[in-house]
Amino acid sequence: MKVAVVRETFPGERRVSLVPALIAPLTKAGWQVLVQAGAGEGANFSDADYESAGAEIVGDRRTAFEQADVVLQVRCLGSNPEAGREDLELVRPGLVLIGMCDPLGRPESVRELADQQATLFAMEMIPRITRAQSMDVLSSMATIAGYKAVVQAADHLPKLFPMMMTAAGTLVAAKVLVIGAGVAGLQAIASARRLGAVVQAYDVRPVVKEQIESLGAKFVELNLDTGDSEDKGGYAKQLSDEQVKMQQAQLADIIAECDVCISTAAIPGRPSPLLVTAEAVRRMRSGSVVVDLAAERGGNCELTEADQTVVDNGVTILGPTNLPSEVPQHASQMYAKNLVTFLLHMTSESKLDIDFNDEIIRDTLAAKDGQVQNQRLRDMLDLGPLTQPETTPPADHLASNDS
Secondary structure, eight states: OEEEEOOOOSTTOOOOSOOGGGHHHHHHTTOEEEEETTTTGGGTOOHHHHHHTTOEEESSHHHHHHHOSEEEEEEOTTTSTTGGGGGGGGOOTTOEEEEEOOTTTOHHHHHHHHHTTOEEEEGGGOOOSGGGGGGOHHHHHHHHHHHHHHHHHHHHSSSOSSOEEETTEEEOOOEEEEEOOSHHHHHHHHHHHHTTOEEEEEOSOGGGHHHHHHTTOEEEOOSOOOSSOBOTTSOBOOOOHHHHHHHHHHHHHHHTTOSEEEEOOOOTTSOOOOOBOHHHHHTSOTTOEEEETTGGGTOSBTTOOTTOEEEETTEEEEOOSOGGGGSHHHHHHHHHHHHHHHHHHTEETTEEOOOTTSHHHHHHEEEETTEEOOHHHHHHTTOOSOOOOOOOOOHHHHHHHHO
16 A cells, blocks of 8 residues: 655645654555655655655655555645645545545535545544544644744734843733633643743633633633533534624723733634624734734634734734644644554554544545535535445356346
């Protein structure tokens, strides 16, 4: 069996789907690793690094796709909607693709790959269960985004994060508010605390209070009657219009007293909730910073523009959409570990074993046998019930009918 690693074509993407250090467990399991020349350059992994680890370097993308049984990518079609279309002509029936493809945001891309008879595993759909944690790419990348958001905020803030008592006087610590206590939010809290900031955090889910306080931050409680505010996937449920207005107003009072606001509230496949109004930003002190990690789907801040730096009334609003790519070595290391663990989970006796009875495999499988396999995606695409293709009777059975 051959698994190929190809160069990422999304603009500015510096991550790679496999790092040299993780080739050994694949070869031990019976996989031959092919790497497109230059695939790791953005993350500072050379072709020589891959070769010395046991991989074979192939000169071009087409060769990698033609020779491989499985192709690993950071961004498949869907999360790479423009440049990724060029790979469609390289996809042959039965080829297995593993990577991120924004299935809930662009489900139509899953149907296109199904039309090509490809087998697609969407890594964003790894179930949130204990035994799948080592394969959870969203958590891995959110960890890096939370850290990098704090670094960006510190870089743009015209003051230091920690309190300092110097001969020239005492410098007061920066005040940071983190909105959303998922993986990115918790990492942002931890990173801001390490830099010496006074940190408080808000999440509509009261259940995260203990996690926030365990990191040394103050949990912000708003006067909202949200009831059961968490869905089965661990994400916050959508609030009513009245609750949203109350939430925005109460958050505005807190934001006005902060030097930095880092917002991380996102719901897969849906627009980001608006939590920070333009009015709230304009109440912040000049020089303050907002880092909106939900910018890709509209942003938590009303003034956010994706991948742009906006300055309004002296406040800087950052809207990064791909922070993990700015830390490409460690991001690639974590992402590759998720993918390799997933691939080995499906490897049995040196063969690929797609077991529909396994929850991890079943929930992550997006397309196979010419059909969109995931029922949630089928509903989004207005497709009917899933039908399995007719199986061809064995040759000896056909022969007995002919006799």
